[in-house]
Structure formats: C-alpha cells, structure tokens
Amino acid sequence: MAAKRKTPVKTRNPDLVRGVGKYSRSKMYHKRGLWAIKAKNGGVFPRHDPKPKSPATAEKPPKFYPAEDVKKPLLNKRKPKPTKLRASITPGTVLILLAGRFMGKRVVFLKQLTSGLLLVTGPFKINGVPLRRVNQSYVIATSTKVDISGVNVEKFDDKYFSKEDKKKLPEEKKENQKAVDAALIKSIEGVPDLKAYLAARFSLKSGMKPHELVF
Amino acid sequence: MYPFKRYVEIGRVALVNYGKDYGKLVVIVDVVDQNRALVDAPDMVRSQMNFKRLTLTDIKIDINRVPKKKTLIDPMEKACVKNKWENSSWGRKLIVQKRQASLNDFGRFKLMLAKIKKAGMVRQELAKLKKEIAA
Numbered sequence: 001m002a003a004k005r006k007t008p009v010k011t012r013n014p015d016l017v018r019g020v021g022k023y024s025r026s027k028m029y030h031k032r033g034l035w036a037i038k039a040k041n042g043g044v045f046p047r048h049d050p051k052p053k054s055p056a057t058a059e060k061p062p063k064f065y066p067a068e069d070v071k072k073p074l075l076n077k078r079k080p081k082p083t084k085l086r087a088s089i090t091p092g093t094v095l096i097l098l099a100g101r102f103m104g105k106r107v108v109f110l111k112q113l114t115s116g117l118l119l120v121t122g123p124f125k126i127n128g129v130p131l132r133r134v135n136q137s138y139v140i141a142t143s144t145k146v147d148i149s150g151v152n153v154e155k156f157d158d159k160y161f162s163k164e165d166k167k168k169l170p171e172e173k174k175e176n177q178k179a180v181d182a183a184l185i186k187s188i189e190g191v192p193d194l195k196a197y198l199a200a201r202f203s204l205k206s207g208m209k210p211h212e213l214v215f
Numbered sequence: 216m217y218p219f220k221r222y223v224e225i226g227r228v229a230l231v232n233y234g235k236d237y238g239k240l241v242v243i244v245d246v247v248d249q250n251r252a253l254v255d256a257p258d259m260v261r262s263q264m265n266f267k268r269l270t271l272t273d274i275k276i277d278i279n280r281v282p283k284k285k286t287l288i289d290p291m292e293k294a295c296v297k298n299k300w301e302n303s304s305w306g307r308k309l310i311v312q313k314r315q316a317s318l319n320d321f322g323r324f325k326l327m328l329a330k331i332k333k334a335g336m337v338r339q340e341l342a343k344l345k346k347e348i349a350a
Contacts, residue, residue, distance in 0.1 A: 096320070106320075144321040197324045215320050 083116030088141040092148035095120060096140040096202045096215070102129050104201035108146050108184060115158045123181035126188070126198045131177055133161055142215045146194070150183030221271040223252065226278045228296055229269040238309070240300060241269070242291070245281045253281065257288050274299050 012031050013021040023031060038045055089095070093109045095118070107120040107129050118136055122129030156176075188194050204210065221227070227243045236259060245253035247263050254269070255261040261284075276294045278287060291297075300306040318326065 094321070142320045144319065193325050193328060194321070196328070197321055200324065202320065212316070213320075214317055 082112070082114060083136060085112050085118075086136060086141060088143070089118070089136070089139075090145065092146045094142045094144040094146060094198070095134075096142060097129075097134060097138065098140060099138045100134075102127075102132075104203055105129050106142070106198050106200070106202060107132075107134075108148070108188075108198070109141075110148065110151065110153045110156075110180070113156070113158050117158070119153065119156055121177070121180055121184065122198070123184050123188070124177050125181055125185060126195060131156065131173075131180060133158070140215055144194075144197075146184065147187040147190075148184070150187065151180055153180065221273060223266065223271065224275065225280055226276045226290075228272050228274040228276065228300075229254070230272055231264070231268055232270050233268045234264075240272075240296065242276060242278070242287065242296075243269075244278065244287070255284070255287055257284070257291065272300070272305070273303070 013023050013028055016022050021028075029035070034045075040046075089109055089112075091109060091111055094106050095109050097103055097105050097107060097120075105122070105127050107122055107127070110119045110121060110131075112118055113133065115133075116136070117133040118139065119131065120129065120134050121131045124130050185195075188198065223243060223246065225243060225245065229241055229243060231237055231239045231241055236256075239256055239259065241254045241256040241259070241264075243252045244255045244261065247253055250267075251263050251265050252269065253261065254264045274294070274296055276290045276296060278290050301310065315326070
C-alpha cells in the first residue's frame, strides 16, 4: 500500500443526503487534482510497477498435527478507558458519600484519578474525612460548589494511596492533608453556613422522597 | 346561609389540578355540558376540560361567552388576575411550595437552621411572657 498520511484527509465531497454527494464525478476528478497528476506524468496516469516479491522461505512441514482442530481465541483489541465522570461532578463539588465508614458525610471533590476513582477530602478539620478515594457510584453530587482554585492536587495519584505501613500514618501524609485543607477551609469559611453544612451528615427524614429531591 | 360561594360561570378563574396543564390558572369561557367546560388561558390553546380537573378560585373576570384571545387577555390584565392570585394566601402557599421543592441540599440545610433559629426566638419570647405572668 502507498504510504499513509499523518492526518487523514476530510472528505472533499460533503454529503447532501446519505448516499448523495455534493459534487459529481467530473467535479471530484478536478477537486482531487487528478488532472495535475496526469499533467505531471505526460498525459497518462503514473503507473508503478509492482515491487518484486522476495522469495518466500521454504516452509518445513510441521512435526505435530493436533488430533482435533485447535480453535484460535478471538482477537481482543479493547483498551480500558477511565470511568466517565458524571457531568454534575466538577472540581469543588460537594458530594454526599453513600456507603462506607463516612456514609452520609458531605465532602469536597478534588479530582478524578487515573483509576477512575474520585479524590475527595472532608476537609479533615471540618468533618473528619481525610484525603480519600471514593467510587463515583457511591456518591450523590449536589449542586453546591466550593472554590478550589487555591488547592494543588497535582501530586496525588493512585500510588499515593497504596498502604506500606498499615499501622501508622506517616507524617508526610498528615502534612499533605493540612496543606490541601488550609486553602479549602479559607474558601469554605467565606460562604455562610457552609462549614456547618459540611460538618453535618445527610440523612433521609420522614417525608423526603429521594426521586423528588433536588440535590 | 348558602352552601356554595364559588360558582361555575363564564369568567370564573380556576386552577387546573390534574393533567398536562397542572398548576395553571385558566378562565372558564363556556360550559360544554354537565361535566365539561371550555377553558382558556393566555399561554395555552383553548380546550375543553372536565370540571373534575378544575378547582374554582375566588377570582372572576367580566367577559362574554367564548371571547377571542385578545378580548380575553385585556380584562385579565385589567382585573390583575395574576397579581390577585399571587397575593392571595392560596397563591402564596403554592409559590412557597414550588420554591421549597426546588431547593438543593444546601438550601434545605439553611432552611433547617432558619427554622431552628425562629423557633428559638419564639420560645424565648414565650418564656419572657410566662415569667411576667408568674411574677
């Protein structure tokens, strides 16, 4: 085959309707510049002789024929993608955790990690939730947003959360927590009642219908 | 004395309580038969509705039978149907209901804090009054 282009060409012949192009054969001949290619080659279309085929290496007959035909497994070209983030979850959104130790707590969303899990923080001083990973499926996104511009979350990734020492929390992680929370708490205290809101847990009360609630 | 105060009549403003136009204020412009009325509003196509879908209000406007749309809108503006409705206690309750239903989680939390604060103030005043009586 001829060499492939780096960027594939957009079709020069847009569809008017499916199956009907805007330009006729003669117009397309002109648009593709086949007249120029012919002119360059003296009035005929350039013809490339086929490349001489290299002599095929003599195949030895196999030593072993299986009794039944061996089935080849089907080719799998699937490339796993990170979980699609819900449109309602943006950096700074307040999320309600639905399961686990911190069920009902309202936390601030920081970013989505490469594994697809969401990085959240309480902040720790407000509701006791540390920098933590949480799955998108176990979370309700509220429409309340916190200003997250002063926080640097570049250095946190999935490797950060691998537990080498299961007994003690290293000082470095405590420092990281304090650094992230310092900027967050300042922007949270700027909004009245937001601190008390994050400190309180969410629960369904009598008369609340989840399918009718606006979060 | 009379058991009924709100009558079905041409020009009676009613609230739709069922169906696609739920919550709309409409004007009865004609009566089709024992069960149905021809009903019209500035923002909808004139159509027939069963009386069971309508709840009569206290508001009535002065129109002839089946007026044209323009002839309907003018008396409605003059009688300020919308204003009268929004200032009535019924209308105000509906507006509050709608607003409370659209509150987000943070809004509901702030509402709870406000209710607690108000109850606290009321209880303080009550305690003061009780003390005065006891003294």
